[in-house]
Each structure stands twice: as C-alpha cells, then as structure tokens.
Amino acid sequence: MTRAFVYLTVCGLVNRMRVRVRRLREPRYLAGLTVGVLYFYFVLFSRPGGSRGHVSAAGIKALAGFAGPLIALASVVLFVVVAIAWVWPSSSKAIAFTRAEVQFLFPAPLTRHQLLHYKLIRSQTASLLGSLILTVFVRPGTFISAWTVITGIWLVFGILNLHFTGVALARESLTEHGVSGLRRQWLPITVIVAAAGVIAMTLIRDGPRLSSLATGRQVLGELGRALTTGAAGWALWPTRAIVRLPLATSTVEYWRALPAVLGLLALNYIWVMRSDAAFEEASAEQSEKVVRGRLAPRPARVTVVSTPFSLAPRGGVETAILWKNLILLGRYASLRTLWRLVPLVIFFAAVASGSRRTGLISILSLMALGGVGLIVLLGPQIVRNDLRQDLGHLALLKTWPVRSAALIRGEVLAPAAVLTGLAWVFVIASVLLVTRVPSNAAGLATVVLNRVSYGIAALLIAPAIVVVQLIIQNGLAVLFPAWAVIGATRSRGVDVMGQRLLMQAGIWLTLLVSIVPAVLMAGVLGFVIYLATGVLPIIAPAALGSAVMLAEAFLATEALGRALDRTDVGSLEPTD
C-alpha cells in the first residue's frame, strides 16, 4: 500500500510541476518566476562586503558567543509552539484530508494506520522543501554544514509534524470522549502542563534577578543559564535537544545531537500510532467508523459568540460590513485575543514603574517599539478580514445595491480597527517603557513631556498608515485579482513568491508616494508654528499628516470603486 501512496504523492508533485511550467506562458507567472529566481540568486550569491555564499568566520564566531542563550531561547520558542498546538484549535489541520483524498481513500479498504502513514509521507515533501528554503536563507559556509542544516531542519519539521498530528488526535479524543479521552491522553498532557509550570515558576523566581541586571547581554546570559539548568533545564530538554541539531556548528556536534532527535522522532511516531490503538482494541469496527469520521475534513470548528455590537436596522453600509468582518474575526480568531494583551500591558506598566535603569526594561522597551513597527507595517498584510477575504464572495457582493467605493471602505474598517487598537496598546507600552528617565525634576518633565508628545503623535499617525496600507492591499486585490490570495488558502512556488515580491514592492512604493504629501503639509505646519512660537511642535503636524493620509485613502477608495465595478468575477482563479 505504501507504494500506492508514494505513487499518488509523486504523481501529484509531477503534475503540479507540469501545471506550473505550462502556466509560465502567461506573462504574470513568467514575471513572477523571473523576480523569484532573481531574488534567490541575490540571496544566495550576493552579500555586502564582497564575500560570497556563506556566513563569514567573524559572523560565526560572534554567533558562537551567543550559542548557549540562542539554543535556550530557541528551545523556549519551540516549546511555546508545541504548547500552543495543544490549546489552539487550528492545529487539527495536521490530519486534514482534501476532498479528493476523502473521495478516493476513505471508501477504499485501508486501515487508519495506513491513512496516517499516507499523511506522513505527503508531509515529507513540504518538510523537505521548507528545510531547503530555510537552509538557503541560513547560508551555511560549506556543503557539509549545508547538509547538516538541511537534514537537521527536516528532522525538526518531521518531529513537529508528527507531534501536531498526535496533538490533533488527542484533542479530538478529548473532545469526543471527555473523561475517557483524558484517561487515554493523560501522559502527554501531564508532561506539557508540568513542563509549562516548571518554566513559568523558573521565570517568576528569577524575574527580580533578571530585572536588576544592567544590560541586555547580561539578561540574555542569565536567561540562558536559568533555562538550561535545574528543573527548567529538564523541562526544556526535549526541545533543546531538537534545536541543537540544525544549530550544530560542526559535524561532531551534529552526530552527538542526532540520537536524541531520532529518539524523540520515534517516541512521537509511537505516540501517534498508539493514540488510536486503544480505540481499535476496544471496538475495531466502531473505531474504524470513528477514525474515518475523525480524519474527514470538517469545517473549522466555529463557536457562535455574541456579535461585536448590535447592527441597527438602518444606517451606513460601511458599518454593516464592519460588523460582518468583526464577526469573522471573532468567530475564527476570537476577540478575546485582544483581552489577552491586557496582562501584557499591565506587565509592561508594572515593570516600568517597578524597575528603572535595568537591562530587562531596555529589552522590553525595544520589544514594544518593535511591536509598534510590526503591527503598523506588517499588520495590514497579516490581518485580512477585508475584501481580500471576501474575494471568494465577489459574485454575491456584486449583487448588493451598494456603491463599490462604500463597499471597499466598509471592508477595510474591521482590520483597521483591530490593528489600530493593537498599535495603540504597543505605543502606550513604549511610552511607559522607553528610555531612561533623568533623575532631576526638570529633566524628568522634559523627557516625560517628549515621550507623551511623541506617544500622542504616534497614536495619531498609526491608524493613518494602517488605513493607507489596507487600502493599497485591497486595491491590489481589486486591480490584480488573479494575484491576490483568496480566502485562507495560499499558493506556493518561486513564481508565486516572485509575484508577492512584486506586489510588496508596489505596496511600499505606493505607501511612500502617499506619505509624501502628508509629510510636506505637516512640515509646513510645523515650520509655521515654529516661526510663530519658537517651539517645534509634534502633535499638530502629526494630526495634519494623519488627516491628509486619511483623505488620500478616501479618494483612493472612490477610484478603486470604479475599478471594482469593472472587475470580472471570472478573473479570480482558485489557488492550488
């Protein structure tokens, strides 16, 4: 049977490649492929400083100095990823089958183990491709180190894939069988909960010491020590053992790390295969039914939660679409996600008020500032509960008696509201944490005033930048619907990556162009106020700049509305 699965996998791969080659006749794919190949060429063969193809010896030496903390932090990240898989519903995708697979494989005389093996075989292609791409970006210096990185990452992906499959089966078991499911899965659940508890206790215990350290380097070093010794060291041993393999700096280190990784791989494999064995022993026939039902693709489990607000019977269409898109976010990502940020803000505030002049606060302030940047500049690409998500419903939207410009404005309101809220949280956190406060009273007033002024300016500008980017993103979806990602599925490949790079370049260019008038007008206002008062203002120019950008966004929606009227529903192609 394995031969049949391999045949299916290989045929699928070959046919997908054929389709990709054939569609290169279309300029949009050829352009995408050209840009994608050029990108890979420059990533692989060009580097600042003239040396080609690999990380410099100085770089490796500098990195080696941080190897301990790096492995410790990577192990924590991996642990968090694994822990999230236990609580996050989307993780059950690990055992999702396509419609065609269900149509052909489920009625076939196959056991559940065979189906799981097929799923594992299929996942290897994606894992290998992922590890190759990651290795390209890591750019190891020699063929030998490239080989260790590729296989190291591949094994990490393999373990994660197995573990996620096991988690998905365990979650289903718990959901469907309650206490009896818990009895079956008590061991892995206990291990995860205990490990999380130990790590949390360690961080709480060492918190005061970490916050008293003067520099970020000291904090990292101490954090590395705390997470690799004692109980936390034991709790993080499995994830540390895994990340050691791709991060090995020599073949000797690689071979030393390999047995533990292979052991963990085997352990996860046995767990996945045994997770259902108890079932089959209890009732083979019933088990087969349950398993088939369990493995079938089901719509994402969505909980009907209360709507974000009551939709009044009358009012603007924009509000109705905002309501709809906030429900989308609430049903799939849960608005409670925002509440989870509240402890983060409280934590920032507590640290800010309790400990000044420390390395920890400098790390946190950097994180908060980085958070603002990420949310404002990358958020509009990630939060997509707007027209990009609705393109699959374009035929329906086009029957609505609504001006297309109003439709686009309504569509971007929900992600704009969410991202603005998030950005404001991080701006406030930055205002609380950033910089060291001078000890004398006059200096304190100046710094606080400046921080607050800059903070208010950031609060004003952030939504404008977010809205402009969302309009650009949605505009590109309207103008180039065939390049847009429809719904939640994403195409892959070098040509698609090239398309996205081209789109990204267009987004940044358009953003820059849209910022120019705002900057000019804000500059003029600032200069006039400075001439009149002798004080360089921050808030008023920021408010004007924000207003200009929002006005630009409004005008853009009018133009895009006309383009949407002309958009042909047939030009939207499903992603593969």
Place this chain on the structure above:
Amino acid sequence: MITVTHLSKVYGSFKAVDDLSFIVGPGEVVGLIGPNGAGKTSTLRCLVGIQAPSAGSVTIDGHDIVTDSVAAKQQVAFMADEPNLFEYLTVMEHLRLTARIYRVGDIEDKARTLLQELQLTGKEKSLPSVLSRGMKQKVAIACGLLHDPKALLFDEPLTGLDPLGIRHMKETIVRRGLAGAAVIVSSHLLHLVEEICTRILIIDRGVKVADGTMADLEAHAEAAGSNLEQIFLKVTSRDGSPSA
C-alpha cells in the same frame, strides 16, 4: 420588469451570449432553459450586475444595471445554483446583514415569516457549516426574498432540496409571480419549468432559439401535443442529434 436589449457577453474570443433580447413583465414566471454551455448563467450574471455586458443593456424596473446599478440592484434578487453564504455568519445574521444592505428596516417579523415559509425555523443561530446543502440554499433564498424584490432570478433553485422542500420552493416561486414580481427560473429540470413557468425561453450557443408559452413553443417546433422535453430536444438538436 426585466428588459434585456441586444445583450452580448464575450470571453476572449468566445461569445457566450449573442444579441439576446427579451422582456419579463410583472407577474410573469419565465423559464430559461438550454443545453450545457448555452449561456444561461452568463445571461443571469449580466442581469444582476455580477458581470458587465459586452454589448447591449439590461434594465430592472427601469434602472440600467450598469449606469444606475444601485437602484437596479435594489429591485432584484439572484439565487445562484451554489448558495454563497458567509461561513462565519449565522442564519439570522445573514438576514440582518441583508436587511441592512437592502435598507429593509426592522426585519424581525418578516424574518420569522420567511424562515417559517422556508422551513428554517429553529435554525436562526446555526452557522452554514452545520446546515445541509438544501438548507443553505433556503437561507440564500430567504436573503433574496427579504427585500421584496420586483425581479427574481433563480438558477437551479431545486438543487439539494428534499421532496417537501421542492414542493415549498415551487409554491414560493409561483406565489412571488402572482404577487407581481418578474421571475426568471433557469433549470435543467424541464418538468419543473413546464409546471410553474408562464413562458419559456430556450437559448443555445448564446442565441435565443425559442420564446413563448407552451402552445407557442409547440407551434414553433411544429410538435403539437409534445411535452417540453421533446420540444427542447427538437429545437436544440444539431444535425438531428441533441446538442451536448
């Protein structure tokens, strides 16, 4: 009233609809039939503004679907063959959203009546993911009927419905026609078309090949006493054999 004048729709070099003209008056239930690829769906899509006509014009209750689209769309409802629902909205939320979009106002009583008519009572808080295909179809139809449109377009309205649902759906369509709506029903179920439609329009390769009552079609096909299936096969046959 639906007025279609010299409508054409071209995809690249392929002409899906070719110089099609017809009128559906208030109270008329017109059956739109034709072989696969005849241009039925393209016609319906042009009629509701999903696709822009390549040539010609479409007016709904006197409003042009291209130049006065908001007013035209306010008067029309399109029930597609594949129900297009938002996976994250419940049945009642679909109705609330539709009511707001079509400016219906307070809909609680109206929604209750519609849900009852379409046997959706008790499903108000259900998400589409837990509904059968037939139920989803009914939700889409409930949304379409909510604003009392003057023009109704059904594309394969009976797909996925159980026998009771089929009976209710036929009653719903006829009732809307009797209430004065201009109705177009596109379907391959010729017995349905024959049963509920007051007039039948047959198209093939984008061109109108027959239009009229059953008596008109019998005369047109020189097939007195024939049923719609026999007439359909006769008028759409090429070289003596039915078209694919």
